[in-house]
Amino acid sequence: MNSPIKPKGPLYPTNLSDQPQVIRLHHSKILALFRALDGLLILIMLWLVLRVLQIEWGSAYAALAMGAVITFGFFAEGNEIYYLWRGYSMTSLASRIVIAWLLTAMMILLAFSTLISFKKLELEPVILWLTLTPEVMIAMHWARRVILAKIRSNPSEPRRVAIVGANDLGARMTKSIADTPWLGYRVVGFYDDRISGEQDDRRIDMSSHGVPVSGDLDQLYTDAHAGKIDIVFLTLPMRAEFRIHSVINRLADTTVTPYVIPDVFNFDLLHSRLTCIQGIPALSIYDSPLVDNSLVKRLEDLVIGLAMLIALAVPMMIIAVGVKLTSKGPIFFKQTRYGMRGEHIKVWKFRSMTVCEDGDHVTQAKKGDMRVTRFGNFLRRTSLDELPQLFNVLSGSMSLVGPRPHAVAHNEYYRGQIKGYMLRHKVKPGITGLAQINGYRGETETLDKMSGRIAYDLEYIRNWSLLLDLKILWGTLFKGFVGQHAY
Structure with a gap:
């Protein structure tokens, strides 16, 4: 009788490292369920509002609801609502839901005012639906956390x-x-x-x-x-x-x-992100928030920037006339600055000096600087000389909010003096920024002042969000235009 054939080696490897190794991302089935439930909730809430107001459900309302489900899903993904970032507080999660829904509401109201099919809808139920839905959604996610905490804290299964x-x-x-x-x-x-x-x-x-x-x-x-x-x-x-x-x-x-x-x-993390490439985890140390949010940031610049340009067109024309009548030279002054990724851009300003310096040696304006014209002094103190940078924003070389661009000569000096200085160029430079509304506007004659400005710039990149941009724009109205150190 033949003896059984013996395997040449063990049926299972004893060394796990001999096998191809990958790291799988952890997926939460509960969050996947709530992604579907949120979409269903949007539909149900509109149906309930129509039912209470005794309005018939029609094809236009069905299209409205489906459009909202798709749009909210897009913005929810951008706000990482269903990501397994364990540790976010309920307040943080609620703010993400509100932001995603506000963006959805903006798109819905835009469609409501432009598309012919949506003009058949009544405004009252739509506004009521847009108001109540995020509150119910937040309550549902809060209940999820409370219930899971009760279940998982059961002492019988620690x-x-x-x-x-x-x-x-x-x-x-x-x-x-x-x-x-x-x-x-x-x-x-x-x-x-x-x-x-x-x-x-x-x-x-x-x-x-x-x-x-x-x-x-x-x-x-x-x-x-x-x-x-x-x-x-x-x-x-x-x-x-x-x-x-x-x-x-x-x-x-x-x-x-x-x-x-x-x-x-x-490490001094700057908007760090975790990613996975074919099962290989990779953690970025110095990353840009615009990697995943460039479209949102660009839409913000185009919509708000165009509205500002239309609103300020007449004042800008008056300023242009004032520049021309009060001193000799061009109306606009274009200076080379560093843009995103350190690329050279031409930044527009109303001319406020008798000179147009742009080269390897640029002297910062100081108090009582004789180069500044009388009208230019007013423009600089009120930041009105910066208004032409709206053209930079619309062309895409700058953003409404971001680190203020410095002259190339200043960049080359400070990059060797301040650690992480060039990281501020991970995003587009802005007309205003977090540093400007916190007192770092105008002359930075000492290294400490420039270091303070850079610290705020990096803090902005580290914590960027659409809501932060809106807060900075609002703060600029009260803090960013006039400063004691703007000469």
């Missing part, structure tokens, strides 16, 4: 978390878990081999965070084998690669789920 690394990142992780009870996580302890108080060591006292240091790594393995831990978050510094490998390899002999939390916050 998700016990251990954190390896008694350091700042570990403390931040603990706070994030405490702030998101709907995740159902409970930190049971920190584990760290390092001795508290050692020099050149980042271990910190965790007593103030309400979670004890339960022991060293040997104790971690003991507790993991005893079934006292479900999840392990490794918050060790990136330089501790060997220790991270060692912990993960030993945890392979348990049933816990380890997560590696890279300590990327040591």
Whole structure:
């Protein structure tokens, strides 16, 4: 009798690294469900409003509802409503829903006033529907979080978390878990081999965070084998690669789920984004918010910029006449500045000086500068000399809101003096910006003043949103036009 054929090797590999490795994105089935429910809610809310007002549901209302579902889905994706960004507060989620719905409402009202089929609709039910829908939607998402928090915090099925690394990142992780009870996580302890108080060591006292240091790594393995831990978050510094490998390899002999939390916050992140390329995770350190939002930003510039140009056309013509009558030279002054990605652009201004400097050596205007004309002094103090930059905005070389463009000569000087200076060119320069409404307008004669301006510029890029742009434009009306240091 023939003996069975024996395999040449093990049926399953013992070394997981021998297999092609990819990282899959985590998808939430609950968020996918609520994406569909939000669309259904938009339809139901319009139907209910029509029913209450005793208005017949017709094809025009059906088209309106379907258009709103599609439009809201687009803006909701842009505002990351259904992304699994665990840790967003309910206030943050509500603001994202409101912004997405406001943009949807703007599109709906635009269609309402232009398309012939929509002119058959009555305005009262549409306004009522646009008002009530986001409130009900927010309430539904709030209920989701409350219910999930109740279910996941059930003590009969805890998700016990251990954190390896008694350091700042570990403390931040603990706070994030405490702030998101709907995740159902409970930190049971920190584990760290390092001795508290050692020099050149980042271990910190965790007593103030309400979670004890339960022991060293040997104790971690003991507790993991005893079934006292479900999840392990490794918050060790990136330089501790060997220790991270060692912990993960030993945890392979348990049933816990380890997560590696890279300590990327040591970098000065600028609008950082996480992406995945064929299963390979990639984290950008210095990124631009316009990578995914360039269309929204451009629409903002075109709509508001064109409206401003129409409203200011007559004052601009009066200013042009004033420039021509009060001094010799051209009405407009074009100076080379750095635009997005450091490209050279020509920035338009009303001429306010007797000279038109544009080269390797440009001297900033100072108090009592003899080059500034009398009419030009008024223009500069009120920022009216900047109005022609609306042409830059409409042509696409500038934006309404962004870091103020500096002369090329100033750029080349300060890029070697201030860390991260050139990062301000990750977005288009603006007519006004976060720095300008916070007092950094006009002359920056000291390095400290320029550093302060750059700090606000980078803060703007780091936290960019359409709502922030609108806040800056509103603030410019009261703070951005007149300044003590504008000469």
